[in-house]
Amino acid sequence: MMAPKNLLLALIGLAVLAGSIYQFGGFKNRKADGIEIKSNMPPSIELTDSDVIVAQRISMTQGLPISGTLKAVRSAMVKARVAGELIALEAREGDAVRAGQVIAKVDATEYLAKQRQAQQQAEAARAQVEVAQRQYDNNNALVNQGFISKTALEISMANLNGAKATYQAALSALDVASKAVEDCNLKAPLSGFISQRLVQVGERVSIDARIVEVVDLSQLELEATLTSADAMNVKLGQFAKLFIEGSLQEVTAKVLRINPSTQIGSRSVLVYLGVQGQPSLRQGVFVQGSLGTQKVQAVVVPLESVRSDQSEPYVQTIQDGKVVHVKVSIGIKGELEGKAMMATQEIPEGMKVLTPSAGAVRDGTLVKALNGTKAPTGTVSPGTKP
Numbered sequence: 001m002m003a004p005k006n007l008l009l010a011l012i013g014l015a016v017l018a019g020s021i022y023q024f025g026g027f028k029n030r031k032a033d034g035i036e037i038k039s040n041m042p043p044s045i046e047l048t049d050s051d052v053i054v055a056q057r058i059s060m061t062q063g064l065p066i067s068g069t070l071k072a073v074r075s076a077m078v079k080a081r082v083a084g085e086l087i088a089l090e091a092r093e094g095d096a097v098r099a100g101q102v103i104a105k106v107d108a109t110e111y112l113a114k115q116r117q118a119q120q121q122a123e124a125a126r127a128q129v130e131v132a133q134r135q136y137d138n139n140n141a142l143v144n145q146g147f148i149s150k151t152a153l154e155i156s157m158a159n160l161n162g163a164k165a166t167y168q169a170a171l172s173a174l175d176v177a178s179k180a181v182e183d184c185n186l187k188a189p190l191s192g193f194i195s196q197r198l199v200q201v202g203e204r205v206s207i208d209a210r211i212v213e214v215v216d217l218s219q220l221e222l223e224a225t226l227t228s229a230d231a232m233n234v235k236l237g238q239f240a241k242l243f244i245e246g247s248l249q250e251v252t253a254k255v256l257r258i259n260p261s262t263q264i265g266s267r268s269v270l271v272y273l274g275v276q277g278q279p280s281l282r283q284g285v286f287v288q289g290s291l292g293t294q295k296v297q298a299v300v301v302p303l304e305s306v307r308s309d310q311s312e313p314y315v316q317t318i319q320d321g322k323v324v325h326v327k328v329s330i331g332i333k334g335e336l337e338g339k340a341m342m343a344t345q346e347i348p349e350g351m352k353v354l355t356p357s358a359g360a361v362r363d364g365t366l367v368k369a370l371n372g373t374k375a376p377t378g379t380v381s382p383g384t385k386p
Helices: 004-039 109-145 150-183
Strands: 052-054 056-079 084-089 102-106 185-187 192-197 210-226 239-244 250-262 269-276 286-302 314-319 322-327 333-336 339-343 352-354
Touching: 056 192, 056 239, 056 269, 084 210, 102 210, 109 150, 150 185, 250 286
Parallel strands: none
Antiparallel strands: 052 352, 056 210, 056 286, 084 102, 102 185, 192 210, 210 269, 239 250, 239 286, 250 269, 286 339, 314 322, 314 352, 333 339
């Protein structure tokens, strides 16, 4: 039989153990209840006017992305037409020149001598013609008087014709020599600016050696490469909006020509757009933009609202007071009041869409407070087609 003292100690231990179990069980139940209550309450977010925009149907221009470098419609490489020492070249890069202006000179000493030689040979040939002409006239008179035969007259006629042919050949040689003297002065074939200077004064140049390049910046051209499918929507007279690389300056271009043949291998089509010359435009400047092909009515949302952090692009919308993710397909892109917009078929007109300022929001999140929202207005400028 247990002693009273030991029995008392056992009862106290049981009481302490029962209290611990009760306290632990109560804490566990409260924790479990807390988890259950928390899981039953969906997350919520508070939005402002800038976080929401209303999808609206507006007029936008469907466009094709184009890019390339600008080329001058009229440019020319001035080459040496005769060989010799370059004795003058005053024009430098950036200098303006006019058509017919002498911009370089080749030493003409040798060619002047050849010109004088040809001139003297021509004079000698002309003298031979005069001698042959007098001989023929005399023989013709003698034949009429019966002093010589007709054979002698025919011989004198042949000599006269030979002398005339020699004279004409001498004149042709004189023309060649005179042209060589004239070619020593290199003239600008068109008005424009010097873009390259490839030789220096004192160098000996050969025939067809490149001296300078002249570029006319009054009219520039962009050679854009399009796929065969995209080229079917391009028509003469359509306009494009271009931007210079590294600049916000906008340039307007117009479709002037469409190549009737596709490129071998790529099957692409070249489209030529004319750009009116501007002081800031230069040959070789890289530009990119879009070519407007047709106007369409479409429901647009901000391009930055189209998120791609999931397997498929989606837009965060507000439906029945909560955020709903709607998968969308990439459509026509454009600009509205300086903001990139995209047309979508999955978002109906009037639906509220979260803007980029709202950030990423979990699907099903409750919207606690939402004031008035602004809908886009106006016409979307030419955009790009993916």
